[in-house]
Amino acid sequence: MLTLRKYVRFLTCCVGESFTGEHDRGNEISSDEAAAFLRQMPVSAMPADLTASIRCRIAQERRKPQPVPLSWRCKRLLQPVAVPASVGLLSALLIFGVFIRIFEVPVHAGSGDVPLTLRTAPRLRTTALIEGETGIKCMEVKLLIDQNGRVADYQIIKGNRTPDQVRHLEYLLVFTVFDPATVFGRPTQETVTLAVRDGYIKSLSL
Amino acid sequence: MEEPIGVETTPGGEPDEKSRIRSLQAGSEEAFDSLIAEYTAPVFRLAYRILNDRADAADAVQEVFLKVFRNIGEFQGDSSLKTWIYRITVNTAANQNRWWRRHKEQEYSLDAPQPGDNDSYFVPVDQAQNPFESLLSRETQEMVRTAMASLPDCFRTVLVLREMESLSYEEIAEILHISLGTVKSRLARARQALKSELESLIESGPARFPVWNPAE
Numbered sequence: 263m264l265t266l267r268k269y270v271r272f273l274t275c276c277v278g279e280s281f282t283g284e285h286d287r288g289n290e291i292s293s294d295e296a297a298a299f300l301r302q303m304p305v306s307a308m309p310a311d312l313t314a315s316i317r318c319r320i321a322q323e324r325r326k327p328q329p330v331p332l333s334w335r336c337k338r339l340l341q342p343v344a345v346p347a348s349v350g351l352l353s354a355l356l357i358f359g360v361f362i363r364i365f366e367v368p369v370h371a372g373s374g375d376v377p378l379t380l381r382t383a384p385r386l387r388t389t390a391l392i393e394g395e396t397g398i399k400c401m402e403v404k405l406l407i408d409q410n411g412r413v414a415d416y417q418i419i420k421g422n423r424t425p426d427q428v429r430h431l432e433y434l435l436v437f438t439v440f441d442p443a444t445v446f447g448r449p450t451q452e453t454v455t456l457a458v459r460d461g462y463i464k465s466l467s468l
Numbered sequence: 469m470e471e472p473i474g475v476e477t478t479p480g481g482e483p484d485e486k487s488r489i490r491s492l493q494a495g496s497e498e499a500f501d502s503l504i505a506e507y508t509a510p511v512f513r514l515a516y517r518i519l520n521d522r523a524d525a526a527d528a529v530q531e532v533f534l535k536v537f538r539n540i541g542e543f544q545g546d547s548s549l550k551t552w553i554y555r556i557t558v559n560t561a562a563n564q565n566r567w568w569r570r571h572k573e574q575e576y577s578l579d580a581p582q583p584g585d586n587d588s589y590f591v592p593v594d595q596a597q598n599p600f601e602s603l604l605s606r607e608t609q610e611m612v613r614t615a616m617a618s619l620p621d622c623f624r625t626v627l628v629l630r631e632m633e634s635l636s637y638e639e640i641a642e643i644l645h646i647s648l649g650t651v652k653s654r655l656a657r658a659r660q661a662l663k664s665e666l667e668s669l670i671e672s673g674p675a676r677f678p679v680w681n682p683a684e
Contacts, residue, residue, distance in 0.1 A: 266608050273663035300631040306522040308512045316533045
């Protein structure tokens with residue numbers, strides 16, 4: 263029998279000639295002898311009933327119902343309703359496409375809508391009523407309207423500037439409220455020019 | 469190339485193997501019986517050499533034949549039937565090894581025989597040997613078995629396929645799904661590892677393994 267030491271020496275030679283696959287040159291033993299050395303390593307006896315067990319398991323496997331693929335199940339389930347469902351879907355699309363125009367309701371803007379345009383001018387909401395003679399015949403005033411719609415400042419552009427007229431003008435402006443100017447719907451301050459005639463605000467321009 | 473015991477190929481037998489595969493794919497019971505009769509022993513031997521456990525090897529063999537039965541329909545015939553079955557065996561044994569490491573490595577049975585207590589796996593090398601030679605053979609076998617068992621799975625598998633099952637490099641490459649160069653380099657590294665293991669066992673040996681022989 264080949265000794266273990268000889269086999270180890272064979273392995274040493276093999277490692278030196280790793281990739282050639284030719285281990286016989288210069289070795290004490292041939293590669294066949296070395297392979298035989300390993301092949302003689304004992305193998306436990308095969309269980310006597312192993313073959314019978316295998317046949318039994320294969321027979322069980324044969325009897326087992328074959329698993330039905332999911333795709334086949336889906337196909338079988340959907341096949342009876344495939345044509346009606348397709349026709350129904352097509353009809354629905356057709357009807358929707360044809361009649362949608364008839365039922366289309368135009369959308370109108372509500373009065374309470376906040377304009378969302380880029381920029382809106384201030385609008386006069388309320389003004390004061392001044393009784394008696396104010397002395398203001400014709401006057402043009404430039405106003406600065408703040409975010410709350412109140413007059414923050416003013417400048418008389420045209421008209422008389424007597425103290426009595428100025429007092430009446432200030433009284434008028436204090437009780438005048440505007441809708442403020444907006445930028446993208448958000449209130450902002452803005453200047454407007456106001457024409458006042460006979461104590462009433464006649465016109466408004468930016 | 470030397471054929472493993474129990475595995476027969478027909479000379480120039482492509483048509484035979486093809487017709488056999490067709491029969492198997494058609495579900496012929498006779499074909500399966502013949503396959504089981506022919507391959508059970510070699511598959512068990514291969515599984516035992518990889519797993520080093522008789523019961524695990526028997527389980528692995530059953531799994532292998534079940535897989536063959538279930539998947540024979542998908543077998544394209546790109547490799548030989550033997551190579552395909554060996555590939556399934558190697559993969560099944562590797563899975564079993566992984567499972568064993570995860571689940572059973574930490575378990576110890578009180579009934580399990582301790583190493584050295586049970587020599588049932590030793591086969592008398594030669595009945596004509598005297599008691600000394602017989603003892604020497606057993607100790608040598610035990611050393612080689614210990615060294616092989618301590619190798620990493622990939623090294624042990626390639627050594628088993630090449631040295632014990634005498635398969636060609638090409639067949640090993642097909643079975644392990646690796647290139648020819650990888651087979652050769654892995655085999656060289658496996659031999660190197662086996663040599664190191666054996667040397668370390670021999671050096672630490674006299675107490676456990678008296679490895680001198682009468683010729684020396």
